[in-house]
Each structure stands twice: as C-alpha cells, then as structure tokens.
Amino acid sequence: MRTVQMSEITSAVCNAVIKANTILPPDILQALRAAKEKESVPRARKILDILLLNADIAAKEQMPLCQDTGLVVIDLSIGQEVKLEGGGLEEAIQQGIREGYKKGYFRNSVVDDPFIRMNTGDNTPAIIHTHIVPGENLWLKILPKGAGSENVGALAVFKPTESLENIKAFIINTVSAAGANSCPPVIVGVGCGGNLEHCAYLAKRALLRPVDQRHERQDVAGLENELLQEINKLSIGPQGLGGDTSALAVNIEVGPTHIASLPVAVNMNCHCTRRAVIKI
C-alpha cells in the first residue's frame, strides 16, 4: 500500500486547473498552426491568427484563454493499492478547484440548481467519474468544459442494424447544426456503444485524447479521418464565418453494448480545448 495525503491532491488539482485554463495544450496549438497554413480563406486565416495570439497572451499574462473557464469534468482513476489519508477524496478534489479558480481569477460558472440557478460562487461542484484500477497511483484527467460547445451535443440510440452511413450522417449533422455556437474549429468527441449514460461518457472521454492521436484500432481511426474530412467540407470555418477549418479532429471511443442497441453520442469541444493530467 502507498499512502497519499488529501492535501497533496487538493494542491495538485489547484495547480492543474490554473495551468489548464491559461496554457493551451501543445497538440491544439500545433493543430491551429497547421490549420492556418492550409487555410485558403483570408478571413479564416486571420481568425486562426488571433486564436494563436490569444494563446500567447494568455500564457504570458497568466490570463484564462477564454472567459468560460467551464464546469470542470474529472476522470479519476484510483489505484487499488493506494491508501488515502486526511479527509474525503471528493471534497479534496472540490477544494482544489475552489482554490484554483479563486487564485487564477477565473469565472465561477456553476449554478446550484437547473431551475433556481444560484451561482455556487466557487465553481464547484466538478463532475467526477471514478474508476478503481490496479496499481498504486492516482490519475486525474481534468477537462474545464465550456458550455457553448457542451450545449450543442446530441445522443441517439440506433438500431443495431443501422447503416454506418446513417450514423455518420447523424454525427455530421450534429456538427453542422452547431454551426458557430460551438466555437469552431471544433474537436468532435464521439462515443459509440455502451448504454445511454455510458455512451455520453465515452464521447466525453474522447475529448481527453490529444488531437494528434488517432484511435488505436485501424477501422476506428479510419472513421475518425473520414468524418474529419467530411466535416471540414461543410465550410463552417473558424467562428462559423466560412473557411476550410471547421474541425481540428474527430476522436471516437467505442465500447461494448447490448445486442439490441447502438447508442451514439456527440460531445463537442471548442478550439480552446483545455485539459490537464495529474499523476500522483
């Protein structure tokens, strides 16, 4: 057994949310630069330039990249050989977010209830997905998720005999309908399989994968590439104002499902996809 103190987790989460909100991940920066080189529409090129400049300013000035510093999603894996000491794990994580959002001067974007809508004042609670895994480490994958892109997701449960063409059309139509609202160029997270809630989770998990990594299965990677090409043909362009760059990547995660089901979820993320990974 290895002992981990809760205070260590709180401080790691605090630092990680600050870093995630102010420094654009290198794979996204690289994808934006590459997109700018290839982009044929002058206005779109100019917008991509501004996005790169924004990343520069945010990193130098320690400013959040985007004012929507998001509802934080955490994918937590706990090694079963880890002994946790010094309080509750969930509270330690929430406290890290509380401290990080205060220290970073980030916006509190969480309300306590869908109808009463009182701001909780500290950007908690985060949404935490927990997995127990072998080993003696703790992994936290952190995704401060903006709502412009979150609001335009979709989930459909198809028949198991549905044609791949129709499934592709559902994904492409979701991106098309989102238009400018999801802050293109977007990252399209797709979950296929599982059941209703697991499928949505798979789509979220897809967004945690860097945009320069294709799925390890060749058929799924092929589908990712094909969908990306189709989506870029929509000419939504950066900010929905036209151009060749509508998406930076399509990331698909697949999972086992029921013999009667074929659920597909689309979870979009903006060009300003922020994430951090902590290993303790």
Added chain:
Amino acid sequence: MKIIVPPLKDEDINELKAGDEVLIRGVIYGARDAAHKKMAAGRQSGCDWPVDLQGQVIYYVGPCPAPPGRVIGSAGPTTSGRMDAYTPIMLEAGLKGMIGKGQRGPAVIEAMVKYKAVYFAAIGGAGAFIAQTIKKVETVAYQELGPEALIKMEVYDFPCIVAIDIYGNSLYKT
C-alpha cells in the same frame, strides 16, 4: 478598417456590410442570459430599462474577474442565440448594435431590418486578447448576478466583424 463609436445613429451603420471588419471605440454594455431575463421581466412589470438603450451596443459577455492591476479578466463573447427571445423588444427600444458569437434567429434578423440595427461577431475563445481592448468597467445593475451582472465598459479598438448588417445580409449559412 472602420471605426465605430457608440451611441450609434442610422448613418453610422447604414454603410456597414456583412463581412466588414470594424473597431469599436467608446462605451458598450455587457449583459448575458440572466441580465436579459431580468431586464425583460422588469419591462413586463412596467419598469424602465436599467439603461437608456437608444443607440447603444450590447456585448453578450460574462467576464472573468479582474486580477490585481487590471480592469477585467478574460472577456470573449458568449453564444448570442440564447438572447434571441429578448432581442426584438430591445431593438424596438432603440438598441443599435449587438456583439456576440453565432447565428441569430429569423425574428431577430427581421427586427434588425425593421429597427435598423447591426450584429457584430467577436472572436469566441479569444477572451485574453479581447480583454486588452477593454479599458474601464463598472457594474450598472444586477450586481447579485456576479459574472452575469449588467456592466458598462469603455473599449478602445475592440475588434469585430459585421456578421449581420441592417439589410439582413448574414455571414452565417442558414
């Protein structure tokens, strides 16, 4: 690059065409979902608008708090479509410009043509960049809404693109 100085008159915006890049200088107001809902509810119960909308520009924004030594934190646009339901009555009350991101509904575009108003797109996700053009901020109403309060901002060379002009021409695909 055209320079736009609110409050706007018809002659300031009737030459603007969808696609034009502009820089805004002067006073604009910041409001998003909750402030719009409150303003509309206030009007329904017979109260005045919290500010005179005549010729004004509203920026759909919920900024980050200002770090020490700054007037505002990151301050990029939010999705404008969520404000569509409240927009026609504000245009009727004299609102001349809106800044946000994303498509507007047909009722908004119709009201923009009727009352002669323009919709500017700011760059979503470029909040740190945009914040550099905001020079002064004060809360005008609804302080209790925190990041959703109604604020008054002084901006200098705030960059945007005319997304929908007063003739209803739009850069967005329908």
